[in-house]
Amino acid sequence: MKKVGKQTISFDAPPIILETASIVGPKESEGPMAKYFDQCLTDEFWGEKTWEKAESKIIKETVNTVISKSGIPSKDIDFCFAGDLLNQCISSSFGLRALNIPFFGVFGACSTFVESMCLGSVFIESGAAKYVLCATSSHFCSAEKQFRFPLELGNQRPPTSQWTVTGSGASILGHVGEGPYITHITPGKIVDMGIKDANNMGAAMAPAALDTIIQHFEDTGRKPSYYDAIISGDLGHIGKDILNEMMQSKGYNIKSLYNDCGVLMFDKNKQDTHSGGSGCACIGTIFSGYFFKELKEKRIRRLLLVATGALMNSTSTQQGESIPGIAHAISIEI
């Protein structure tokens, strides 16, 4: 393991993504990606009394699924990295409290999934852990309640707003076995271009994604064409468009390789999700459900996965602060 360039870590014995799992909510189950997920729920409450309990159950069951799919006994998993959007990450810590695996709570807003994979892969490569579990979740209803308005309020969502994905994605990393490798990680810097509109998260996070992707290319000496696909977390339609154009203005053409999980998750015309999906679970479920399988089947051999996050809360929005964005990238190859 060594640092290359300004902020990229290159692995000598790359950690392996052994298994992934994903569970999504009802709206996601009606979207174009539905067939790739392990489980599609029909009820946002999933038999629980509160949105928060439902979200905890979703992450708990996703983790149980990934453990049983991998065949690795949970007592052999050394560490768990997990996080979500609710205050003090209660979905993860409440959902995983019965797991009996040493736990690191991670907060990177919607970038949490890749952030945990960055940390987990360093633990694996350093020899500190044999198996690491990474998980994240989000829930439309608990997120609306915490960040916006009660669900029953008769307000209109502006066309720039994004729809928080209900679901959870989890992965297990190890150093022996089969599967795609994490060859490089490029943790991102906090980038704030002064966007204050909490209904336009894609625009707030796109500059962070731009910064991290360009830094990744500079540090590794790679060109966009090295990759079969570059996938960002949840920039949505507007953010995707912005990132494409800004990459172009900096001399990188990624248009043909690039897509965004927020764009992939929903059918914009049929599902009325405005600018697309967002939330920790957006990239978490789509990577776990779709891209992991594509990598396994070798239809994609080199993937740059860039998770973006908006590091704000409802207090900072009310105080009129701008929204700092962050993006973490991992290079996954097979």
Place this chain on the structure above:
Amino acid sequence: MKPIETKQEYSDYVDKKSPDSPILKNCFNAFWVGGLICTIGQLILEFCKYKGFDSQASSTIVSITLIGISAFLTSLNIFNKIGKFAGAGSLVPITGFANSIVSPAIEYKSEGYVMGVGGKMFTVAGPVLVFGISASVIVGIIASFII
């Protein structure tokens, strides 16, 4: 496109990239739904007067009835659909005020009846009462000097 360096440039660029709300369609829907709610109010008012209530009592009955209907539709998860369609058309009439009290009451029930329902009921509508009542007290004080 030129590379973007400053926050101002980025902000202008984002404004250009972000689609505007369909304002004409929204205004049309707001107009007829808002007008319809007021018309329902007017018919209730006429009915109360017909039944012999005085005008102050009649307009209070109108408010209470519309608030009741709004609360009922909110608890059936219908009001948020009307609100999505009509925007200000259902927000600006007294129905919107009722919806903004009833919706947090339902949402925060999970935090208990005292601090959840009782405490959070005015998270959206509280400012209306604070500013409305404070302004009316100021008007009253000014009036007491003039009269």
Place this chain on the structure above:
Amino acid sequence: MEFFQNIDWMLVLRCFIVGGFICVIGQILIDKTKLTPAKILVVFVTTGVILGGLGLYKYLIDFAGSGATVPLTGFGANLAKGAIEEVQKSGLLGAFVGGVKSASGGIAAAIFFGYIASLIAKPKIKKQ
């Protein structure tokens, strides 16, 4: 049927148009200024109190009936009207008593129905 014969349908039409027009102003504020619903409501109620306090809003009520009283500006004008009338009866004390007194029906109804709704209803996702 006697009830319907007594209705002034021109007043109902004016009510529809004025009520609708006040809502259009709100819609323009929502779409053009990114104000949150709570702030829109505050703008309307405060405008109503000011217009009511200046004695202007009653002309709109005479013209459009419920088209002026049902929107929140009417709620505000009612607060102001109550405060002024009570001041005329009992002096400065009326400034504190009058406003809420005249709006008490609406406020109590909203609180009561909100509480009842919380007993029976369950939060549910917006389907779109």
